[in-house]
Amino acid sequence: MTRSIPSVSVTYAQNGASTTSNELGMRAMQERAYERRGEPYLLIKSPPASGKSRALMFIALDKLENQGLKQAIVVVPEKSIGSSFNDEPLMKFGFWADWTVAPKWNLCNVPGGDDGKVGAVGRFLQSDDRILICTHATFRFAVDRFGIEVFDDRLIAIDEFHHVSANPDNKLGAHLGRLIARDKVHVVAMTGSYFRGDAEAVLTPEDESKFDTVTYTYYEQLNGYEHLKTLDIGYFFYTGSYADDILAVLKPSEKTILHIPNVNARESTGDKHKEVDHIIDALGEWRETDPVTGFHLVKTPQGPIIKIADLVEDDPTKRDRVSAALKDPKQKNNRDHVDLIIALGMAKEGFDWIWCEHALTVGYRASLTEIVQIIGRATRDAVGKTHSRFTNLIAEPDASEGAVTEAINDTLKAIAASLLMEQVLAPRFNFTPKTAAATAVAGFDYGENGYDPTKTNVGFNEASGQFQIEIKGLAEPKSKEAARICQEDLNEVITAFVQDKPVIARGLFDEELVPEELTVVRMGKIIKDRYPELEEGDVEAVRQRAVAAMNLTQQAKRVVLDEEEREPTANTALIDGVRKFAMDVRDLDIDLIDSINPFGEAYNILAKSMNEESLRQVASVISAKRSPITPEDAVTWAKRASRFKKENGRSPSMTTADPYEKLMAEGATAFMRFRKEGRYE
Numbered sequence: 001m002t003r004s005i006p007s008v009s010v011t012y013a014q015n016g017a018s019t020t021s022n023e024l025g026m027r028a029m030q031e032r033a034y035e036r037r038g039e040p041y042l043l044i045k046s047p048p049a050s051g052k053s054r055a056l057m058f059i060a061l062d063k064l065e066n067q068g069l070k071q072a073i074v075v076v077p078e079k080s081i082g083s084s085f086n087d088e089p090l091m092k093f094g095f096w097a098d099w100t101v102a103p104k105w106n107l108c109n110v111p112g113g114d115d116g117k118v119g120a121v122g123r124f125l126q127s128d129d130r131i132l133i134c135t136h137a138t139f140r141f142a143v144d145r146f147g148i149e150v151f152d153d154r155l156i157a158i159d160e161f162h163h164v165s166a167n168p169d170n171k172l173g174a175h176l177g178r179l180i181a182r183d184k185v186h187v188v189a190m191t192g193s194y195f196r197g198d199a200e201a202v203l204t205p206e207d208e209s210k211f212d213t214v215t216y217t218y219y220e221q222l223n224g225y226e227h228l229k230t231l232d233i234g235y236f237f238y239t240g241s242y243a244d245d246i247l248a249v250l251k252p253s254e255k256t257i258l259h260i261p262n263v264n265a266r267e268s269t270g271d272k273h274k275e276v277d278h279i280i281d282a283l284g285e286w287r288e289t290d291p292v293t294g295f296h297l298v299k300t301p302q303g304p305i306i307k308i309a310d311l312v313e314d315d316p317t318k319r320d321r322v323s324a325a326l327k328d329p330k331q332k333n334n335r336d337h338v339d340l341i342i343a344l345g346m347a348k349e350g351f352d353w354i355w356c357e358h359a360l361t362v363g364y365r366a367s368l369t370e371i372v373q374i375i376g377r378a379t380r381d382a383v384g385k386t387h388s389r390f391t392n393l394i395a396e397p398d399a400s401e402g403a404v405t406e407a408i409n410d411t412l413k414a415i416a417a418s419l420l421m422e423q424v425l426a427p428r429f430n431f432t433p434k435t436a437a438a439t440a441v442a443g444f445d446y447g448e449n450g451y452d453p454t455k456t457n458v459g460f461n462e463a464s465g466q467f468q469i470e471i472k473g474l475a476e477p478k479s480k481e482a483a484r485i486c487q488e489d490l491n492e493v494i495t496a497f498v499q500d501k502p503v504i505a506r507g508l509f510d511e512e513l514v515p516e517e518l519t520v521v522r523m524g525k526i527i528k529d530r531y532p533e534l535e536e537g538d539v540e541a542v543r544q545r546a547v548a549a550m551n552l553t554q555q556a557k558r559v560v561l562d563e564e565e566r567e568p569t570a571n572t573a574l575i576d577g578v579r580k581f582a583m584d585v586r587d588l589d590i591d592l593i594d595s596i597n598p599f600g601e602a603y604n605i606l607a608k609s610m611n612e613e614s615l616r617q618v619a620s621v622i623s624a625k626r627s628p629i630t631p632e633d634a635v636t637w638a639k640r641a642s643r644f645k646k647e648n649g650r651s652p653s654m655t656t657a658d659p660y661e662k663l664m665a666e667g668a669t670a671f672m673r674f675r676k677e678g679r680y681e
Helices: 029-035 053-065 079-087 112-124 136-146 169-184 216-221 240-250 270-284 315-326 368-376 401-425 479-489 492-496 503-508 517-529 537-556 574-584 590-594 600-609 612-622 631-648 661-674
Strands: 004-011 041-045 071-075 131-135 154-158 188-193 213-216 230-238 258-259 285-289 296-299 305-310 338-345 358-362 388-396 427-431 458-461 466-469 560-562 568-570
Touching: 004 338, 029 213, 029 216, 029 270, 041 053, 041 071, 053 071, 053 079, 053 154, 053 188, 053 240, 053 612, 071 112, 071 136, 079 131, 112 131, 136 169, 154 169, 169 188, 169 401, 213 258, 213 427, 216 296, 216 401, 230 401, 240 388, 240 503, 270 338, 285 517, 296 368, 305 315, 338 661, 358 368, 368 388, 368 401, 388 401, 401 492, 401 537, 401 600, 427 537, 458 574, 466 537, 479 537, 492 503, 492 517, 492 537, 503 517, 517 537, 517 590, 517 631, 517 661, 537 600, 574 661, 590 631, 631 661
Parallel strands: 041 188, 041 213, 071 131, 071 154, 154 188, 230 388, 258 338, 258 358, 305 338, 358 388, 427 466
Antiparallel strands: 004 230, 285 296, 296 305, 458 466, 560 568
16 A cells, blocks of 8 residues: 655745746746856756756856956766757857867767776866866866866866765865865856755855855746746655555656666665566556567556667676667657666656656665655656656555664655755745844835734745745844854755754654754754854844745645545645735744744654654654753853743743753753863863
């Protein structure tokens, strides 16, 4: 039996803005990026299908023609993505130059290994040619061989920038750090997910502060489509073998990319080929293999014959034929070319199939970054495609504790991915303090009754996809870097928060949890660790906004139980939900927001959808005693206790019935003990 856990469904306006071009042939995101073309360090954060590759072409050509740079080197994670930077007739659409790459300098298309290609990089650097395409690996080896000085006065453009890490063991990140320190190159970094699955920082705070950021949100991208109107994100539990239950979530009538589990994953049977055969058998009667494409032709019980591309096949001749058929440029706009793609490690990052309506993933993948990339396969706009969805199919825990523990990790990761995508898909939040002098912001719709300075006010700007929300007690960022983080990086902060397994485990299953342990202490620590140069007041300003963004999105979800079907369904009106929650709370203040468990709604869904016994087993594994207060946490609680005393005229009490006040008292006591023990300098 498969039980559904609805997560979020977002409906968009289909205003066409993100697909309309200006007189230079630039779409909205590309125009926004081009306006910042003079910046030496530029970070473009924009979702799949928003046109990052072409944005880079516009910027690179300007840097070569007008900014004095000698050459542009475009670096991609794998050879297949190099095709995104093939020749483009930009003048045909209004730009002043075409993007042209000499065949010998697109090293992603040149046969041979990295050793020979590194030599080609050296020859390119000595040539008068202007544009080179290579993989991350080739670039790393080239820097190792030639040093960084040879790249002076050149543009280094790094696609899929989340492959970079500030960890010294990450060679690409280390080379980039040296190039930035020398300050003789320009860098354009592009990514749809500015975070890593291993929770490492992409850049050091010092290097990150040098980048000017262009952000184009998922909401802006999808809201500006012509055809795609709704996107659903959900995860489903199953028991037994997933292949036995696959048709509960896989619809033959939907254009689908199905990622089966890695052979070492808990969900795998250990035989990937038998799993593919089982899925094909479940779908219908196999007829033949198309001799040209290599696709399987399967007659479904409903009547139609569907075409299935098997990328799990080990035979390189067969797999390469299928892969080539999928990349056939003549078939790009043919909706009937293929119906189902079954893959394991392929068809993720950079894979472009505009007709994909359903990205179905069995088991949790390697990272949140990978999940975001897979979801991006289903978010292309195409004629007649009005709805798309991502589904994560997860095995429900069984009776043994070892299996339960392993299943818990998968479940927590799936929920973390869902929470993150809810945040990514939502409009942007612009939080401002509620003061007597607060005024309405032009261009924002404040609802039927307009702006009312006596109430919490929530405005929404349809064009920019942004909320304006007033909150009492909100701290203002003081430094430029803190203001940048509040404007650009809240989703990255939230990502680090939901990737912290103890945080999400306690938020879901610890009945004695005081929410402020997570929203105040843990979130504050995550921000301090991520941005160590921030002053305390700026840490608090960022913390408050990150918690507010997450909790407002969570409270906007209204999970209801349909009395007829007995299945939980999610409210699709995310915008209306945010507005309604904020307006229902007349005095929306930061203390109230801090007192909400960010994982409460996720638990409500689990409680309705997971087998009761399995839920109890999971809770028993998680329900370890609360960790003792650390010296670092004690400092935070002591400051909160001091604020409490100023506001209430007394110190927090150990005997109070209020768990938050009691925790402040315990923390302040622990602080005094640690100070007496000499734990603080």
